[in-house]
Amino acid sequence: MAVSLDMLSLLPDPLLIIIISLLPFKEAIRTSVFSKSWCNNKLFKLTTNIEFNELFFVKSYQPSIKHLQRKAFLDFITFWIDNNKESIIEKFSLKLSMPNNVSELTEKCIAFATHKGGVKHLELDFSDPKWVEYNNVAPYHKFHEPMFALPKHVYDELKGIQILKLYSCRFVEKDLLNFHALKEVSFGWMEVSIFLINSLISNCKMLESLSLKRCWNFSEFYLRDRNQKLKKLVVDNCSFQYELFRVVAPNLKFFKYSGMMSYFDIKGCPQVEVADLDFSTEFGFGGKGYRLYNFMEDFYSLKVLTVCSYFLQVIPHGSDMLRMERNFNIRHLTIKTQLNKSDYRGIVFMLRSCPMLQCLTIQLGCARIWPNYAQPFASAPKNFWTENVRIYECLKSSLEVLEVKGFQGFDKSEIRMLAYFIQSGKVLKKMTINMEKDIILSCNRNLDLNPRKFAEFLLKVPRASTDLEITIC
Amino acid sequence: MAEKASESSNSISLNTVDGKIFKVSPTIANQMQTIQSLIKAYDSSRVISLPHVNAFHLSKIIEYLEGKSATTVSAVKEFEAQFMKDLSLKQLKGLLIAVGYLKVNELLELMPKTVAKLIENKSVEFLRKFFGIVNDFTPSEEAKIREEIAWAFDGVDED
Numbered sequence: 001m002a003v004s005l006d007m008l009s010l011l012p013d014p015l016l017i018i019i020i021s022l023l024p025f026k027e028a029i030r031t032s033v034f035s036k037s038w039c040n041n042k043l044f045k046l047t048t049n050i051e052f053n054e055l056f057f058v059k060s061y062q063p064s065i066k067h068l069q070r071k072a073f074l075d076f077i078t079f080w081i082d083n084n085k086e087s088i089i090e091k092f093s094l095k096l097s098m099p100n101n102v103s104e105l106t107e108k109c110i111a112f113a114t115h116k117g118g119v120k121h122l123e124l125d126f127s128d129p130k131w132v133e134y135n136n137v138a139p140y141h142k143f144h145e146p147m148f149a150l151p152k153h154v155y156d157e158l159k160g161i162q163i164l165k166l167y168s169c170r171f172v173e174k175d176l177l178n179f180h181a182l183k184e185v186s187f188g189w190m191e192v193s194i195f196l197i198n199s200l201i202s203n204c205k206m207l208e209s210l211s212l213k214r215c216w217n218f219s220e221f222y223l224r225d226r227n228q229k230l231k232k233l234v235v236d237n238c239s240f241q242y243e244l245f246r247v248v249a250p251n252l253k254f255f256k257y258s259g260m261m262s263y264f265d266i267k268g269c270p271q272v273e274v275a276d277l278d279f280s281t282e283f284g285f286g287g288k289g290y291r292l293y294n295f296m297e298d299f300y301s302l303k304v305l306t307v308c309s310y311f312l313q314v315i316p317h318g319s320d321m322l323r324m325e326r327n328f329n330i331r332h333l334t335i336k337t338q339l340n341k342s343d344y345r346g347i348v349f350m351l352r353s354c355p356m357l358q359c360l361t362i363q364l365g366c367a368r369i370w371p372n373y374a375q376p377f378a379s380a381p382k383n384f385w386t387e388n389v390r391i392y393e394c395l396k397s398s399l400e401v402l403e404v405k406g407f408q409g410f411d412k413s414e415i416r417m418l419a420y421f422i423q424s425g426k427v428l429k430k431m432t433i434n435m436e437k438d439i440i441l442s443c444n445r446n447l448d449l450n451p452r453k454f455a456e457f458l459l460k461v462p463r464a465s466t467d468l469e470i471t472i473c
Numbered sequence: 474m475a476e477k478a479s480e481s482s483n484s485i486s487l488n489t490v491d492g493k494i495f496k497v498s499p500t501i502a503n504q505m506q507t508i509q510s511l512i513k514a515y516d517s518s519r520v521i522s523l524p525h526v527n528a529f530h531l532s533k534i535i536e537y538l539e540g541k542s543a544t545t546v547s548a549v550k551e552f553e554a555q556f557m558k559d560l561s562l563k564q565l566k567g568l569l570i571a572v573g574y575l576k577v578n579e580l581l582e583l584m585p586k587t588v589a590k591l592i593e594n595k596s597v598e599f600l601r602k603f604f605g606i607v608n609d610f611t612p613s614e615e616a617k618i619r620e621e622i623a624w625a626f627d628g629v630d631e632d
Contacts, residue, residue, distance in 0.1 A: 011566070015573050015585065022589035029625040033597050033618050036609045056624050072624070 017046045021090070025051035045083075048090040052077050052109065054097060055129070074102060081112045089113055093123035093165075099148040107151055114157040122158065124150070125167040127189040131214075143216060146170035146190050162206075166190070167213070177203045186234075188213035194221055194240075201225050212238050221262075225249035235259065237281060261288050261310075264295040272299065276306040278336070285314065293318020300326060306334040312346025321345075323352035330354045334361040339413050341381035347417075348389055355393035360421075364406040364414070364436075381413070385420040395421075395464075400429045406436045415454065419461045428465040433458075433472045485512065486520040493528040494520065501538050506576035523575070529564070530571035537580060557587045562603070 011019075020028045020043055028047045032039045057073035060066050092113035099106040113119055126147035149170040158164075161179050167188035173196050182204040192215045201207055205227055211234035221240040223233070225248065232254040233247065239259075247255075248268030255269070258278035266272070282288075292314050299305075305328075312335060316322070333350060337343045339362075351357070402421055407414065421428065455472045484496040487508070503509045511521050523531070540552045560568065565588070572580040592600055601608055608615070619626060 011569060012573055015569065015581075018581075018585040019588050019592075022585055023593060026625045027593060029622050030597060032622065033610075033615060034601060034606050034608070038606070039610075039618060056627065059627070076624075 013041075013043065013046075016043055017048070020044055020046070021048040023047075023049075025049060025053075025093075026056060046087070048088055050080075050087075050089055050091070050113070051093040052080075053093070053095040055095060074105060077109060078105060081108060085112070087112075088116060089119050091121035091163075092119050093121075093125075095123075095125040097126065097128045097147075099126045103148075106148060110151055110154060114154045117157045117160065119158070120161060121163040122161055123163075123165040123186075124148075124169045125165070125188070127168040131189065143191070144168065144189060165211075173199075176200065180204055180206070182207050184209040184211075186211040186213070187215050189215070191216055191218075193217050194219050194223065198224050201230060202227060205229060208232060210234070212236065214238060217241065220244055220246070222246040223249065224268075225252070261291060261314075263291055264298075266295070267298050269298075270301055272301055274304040275299065275302055277311055278306075278308045279310040279314075280308050282310055288314050289317025290319065293320070293324075296324060297326075300329060302328060302330050304332045304334075305330050306336070307350075309335075309337045309340070309343055312337060312343040312350075314346075316345045316349050321349075323349055327356070328354045330357060332359040332361070333357055334363060336363045336365070338364060339417060341384065341413065344381065344384050344388075348392075351392045351394060356398050357394035358398050359401040359403070360399060361403045361405065364404065364408065385413075385416040389420060389424075391424045391426070391464075395424045395428075396426050398427065399425055400427055402428060402431045404431075404433045407433050408436055415457065418458060422458065422461045422463055422468070422470075424464055425468070426464045428463075428468050431468060431470045433470070435472065487531065488520050488522040489526050489528045489531050490524055491527050493531075495528075495531055495535065497535060501535060504538050504577060504579070505534070506578065508575060525574045526571045527567070530568050533560075533564075533568055534572065534575065534577055534580065538577070541579065553583055557583070562591075 020031060023031075025047065028044045028049070031044050032042070052073075054070065054073050057076070058066055058069040060069060089112075094106075094109055094113070096102075096106065096109075110124070113122065128144075128147070131144060147168045150166070150172075152172075155172070155175040155178070158179060160181050162181050163184040164179065164182060165186035165188070167186075168190060170190070173193075176196075177199055180203070182200070183206050185200060185204075185207060192212060194217060197210065197212075201210070201223070207227075207229055209232040210230060211232075213234075213236040216239040218241045220242045221238075221244070223246070228250045230249045230252055233249065233252055234256040235245075235258070236256070237259045240262075243260075243262045244265065245262040246265040246268075250268065250270065252269040252272050254274045255266070255272050256276040258276075259281055261279045261282050261284075292311065296315070319325070328350075333354060335343075335347060335350070337347070399421075402418075402425070404414075404418065418431075418433070422431070458470060458472075484498050485502045485508070487495045487497060487502070489495065499512075502512065508521060508523075515521070537556055540556065541549050543549045543552055557565075565584070568580075569584050569588070572584060591603070595603070600606070610618070
């Protein structure tokens with residue numbers, strides 16, 4: 001029999017295990033189908049990166065099928081744990097809903113991951129997928145009690161942990177403070193006090209990244225980083241007692257916030273370079289313009305910014321309808337919009353305020369107009385992009401790249417706006433338009449919606465820049 | 474330290490399997506753990522022969538060890554990215570084996586990442602072709618294994 005001389009088989013096993021461990025768990029498992037030798041060696045079982053995710057198995061909404069799929073998942077975990085007791089694990093992730101129905105197995109799983117003490121990255125997610133559906137509509141939280149508690153014996157074994165993510169998993173606060181190697185912490189679906197957050201930051205001197213997802217507490221959010229180590233802060237749909245959101249983190253570089261429009265005070269974060277702001281769960285509009293404008297005034301360090309449609313609708317309602325008082329330093333701006341006429345003013349506001357903008361990404365989708373929206377002043381939306389706009393500084397001197405994602409091509413306003421950029425972008429070099437996948441399919445069926453037509457139209461628009469390349473894909 | 478002291482003294486000669494002699498500085502040689510232990514075991518004036526490493530691979534390793542001492546972090550990253558990009562798949566394989574044998578720690582960290590990126594999110598058929606793996610399963614044997622781990626194939630585009 002010919003010996004297979006493939007690349008991967010020639011590599012010594014320790015190297016292969018390193019490679020397999022770098023793959024997502026699912027893909028490591030798939031290597032067993034490569035060939036007989038791959039199947040028999042069971043190298044995938046030596047992966048140091050294990051991910052038990054209920055959602056890999058449970059796909060159905062139908063209770064009876066769902067039940068069987070969950071059983072298959074639990075059987076898989078049981079089999080794996082029983083057969084790989086000696087595994088060395090560096091990264092372990094368990095996503096399991098209703099852990100109390102299988103508490104013995106859950107405990108066994110956690111013990112399996114931690115008993116060797118070498119785990120560096122631990123993720124335990126006991127949240128219920130149903131909660132997301134519920135919370136997507138309402139900005140208010142239903143406060144679920146944590147579904148499971150981190151067993152007492154593991155605290156000692158987790159002393160070397162670097163990345164810890166706990167979702168709906170209760171823990172002992174003072175024991176967590178002993179994890180001095182922590183670099184990254186993520187909490188979700190739990191009450192997390194600001195006191196704990198600040199104590200973690202001051203105790204764990206390596207901590208660089210903190211993420212809170214659907215957490216809540218009943219005090220004011222006032223984060224203070226005395227060690228000046230925190231680089232990344234993510235706050236995703238959390239709920240705090242007061243509307244004031246204060247952060248003092250002198251070395252913070254990355255800030256992502258989604259949720260309600262609070263009174264932000266981030267004067268203590270002078271180095272933020274990348275920010276992503278999403279207020280789409282907000283329901284009120286009135287009077288928020290000043291809040292947003294004042295918040296943005298503390299953000300002149302930004303280089304990369306992502307904003308939502310709400311931001312665009314609200315920003316011209318602050319102290320100035322036209323632009324920020326000072327120029328932003330932003331090089332890459334991403335706007336998530338449906339290009340409703342209500343967003344136009346905000347887009348132009350940002351073009352005016354970002355004279356050094358190099359790249360603009362327009363992510364289409366997420367249509368929503370907030371109640372009691374009013375145009376800052378009257379304008380005819382139809383002619384907006386021909387009559388109400390000028391050629392702003394960034395279009396004259398810096399904007400080189402324009403990307404449009406999720407393009408549909410039916411809406412004339414989309415085409416008018418793109419035509420404006422083609423006609424005015426003097427230094428524009430690259431314009432990429434990504435059609436939405438579903439749209440391409442429906443276009444194939446309906447010749448009236450031929451994207452080619454639209455493409456031909458855009459290609460005919462006179463160009464301000466001589467070396468502009470337009471790609472439609 | 475001993476390595477520091479020998480810095481100014483003679484370079485170390487390495488003889489590859491295809492008969493080329495490389496002269497490298499002790500700083501470079503000591504970053505290959507296998508060679509480091511050979512130097513300790515024998516006297517450093519001897520030519521060290523490397524039966525599993527050819528001239529191309531050794532020259533690449535030396536190129537890497539010299540290049541990655543760039544001044545800034547971003548310059549090193551850029552150099553590493555270019556270094557990996559310049560390698561063909563065949564070269565990557567051979568080099569990885571050589572690196573594994575010589576125990577060049579930094580490359581042992583960098584190269585598996587490159588390989589893992591190459592195989593991430595690809596279908597089994599693609600990967601077999603890509604790496605030249607001969608599928609010696611009968612269709613029914615393969616179907617059976619796939620059935621057993623069907624969940625791991627969910628969401629993969631088969632081609």
